[in-house]
Amino acid sequence: MSDQEQHQVFVGIDTHADTHHVAIITDYGKPLTDQEFSATSTGYRAIVEFITAHGDVGGVGIEGTGTYGAELTRILRQAGISVTEVNRPNRQQRRLHGKSDPLDAYQAARSVLAGTSTAVPKAKDGPVECLRVLRAGRASALKARTATINQIRDILVSATDEIRAKYRGIPTVPMITTMARSRPAGHLADPDYVTARVLKTLALRYQLLTIEIDAATESLQEILDSYAPLLCDLPGVGTDVASQLLVTVGDNKQRINNEAQFAALAGVAPVPASSGKSTRHRLSRGGDRHANSALHHIVLVRMGTDSRTKDYVDKRTAEGRSKREIMRCLKRYVAREVYRQITNPVPAPTFTDIRPLRHELGMTLQHAAEHLHQWPSYLSRLERGRTRNDALLSQYRQLLEDHGPSAARCTADSRSLLRCEP
Incomplete structure (x- = not known):
């Protein structure tokens, strides 16, 4: 058995429109070989044969898995080879050691070996x-x-x-x-x-x-x-927002392990910015800005229509928080809710029985709104499924059940509002 076969190898690939450069190193970082291949079907098959001929492949790092390296990523995964997405080389390293396709490919292989590149590329097959x-x-x-x-x-x-x-x-x-x-x-x-x-x-x-x-x-x-039929059940989530959030996650949901990773991916995870006696967090400027924009849209909609969000905004405003800080916190909460709905969908509670039950009891929206301390228009949207508020819906249903036996004794006043007799 040769020395190459005794060691596990790691591969780095620098992708371009017409060519891909492949570099192979051992499991202790020694460069073995590198070669350039054409970005064609024949070239992709040659790459698979080239990297598997040098030993057991411990991992492949590809720069540009969503663009020039998308097809190569699919072929390597079909061959049972683990693929990791690699960011572009560090600028400081480029200034010190220069830049070329072989250097970038070797740098990608070393990042996989060192464990600094762990991102799982999107499957792009669903x-x-x-x-x-x-x-x-x-x-x-x-x-x-x-x-x-x-x-x-x-x-x-x-x-x-x-x-x-x-x-x-x-x-x-x-x-x-x-x-x-x-x-x-x-x-x-x-x-x-x-x-x-x-x-x-x-x-x-x-x-x-x-x-x-x-x-x-x-x-x-x-x-x-x-x-994902249940994703649009969340308040403020429409077709455009839901599709963008799913695109951010990808076809292989398992590549994001928890909701904290999803928040970081969407650019809403608070970043520590403490120094000395100051302890604070700042707004994250990383992640997918399109997903961040989608979460921002959800927050804006909820701040105008959702009672829970309005109560939260009033509470944090009274504490002296600025609108920007409040929205940053809300986006973090929304990211948690969206991630759970994507990975473990929970259907919205049924609402179709609320309005018929209210009509059967002879109760007006105004009367229900006074008991629940809500606007009648908001309850109307809740009855028609135009907004989602599980807690309020449960309170509304309980109100109707409690008023069932005494509803028959209700009489109309001069303004057609029902007031229950004592």
């Missing part, structure tokens, strides 16, 4: 990858539609009053419909005709982009309904 691709197409369509309507408004600003008068005071959607149905007539030397024709073209583009966005949204919702 419905979450479909969500990611759909979101990418939808995002570009949204950006193009925004640019289109901005261009329409810019053209109208400098257009003649004859054209501007046709669309003055009309909301966006009716204005687009009117422009798309217009029939400009004239010749190319007439500025009014050219302006009207371009406006019609832009309006048609806006409508096509809207159809594309709606189709992508429907596809996203269809995947969510089959893959």
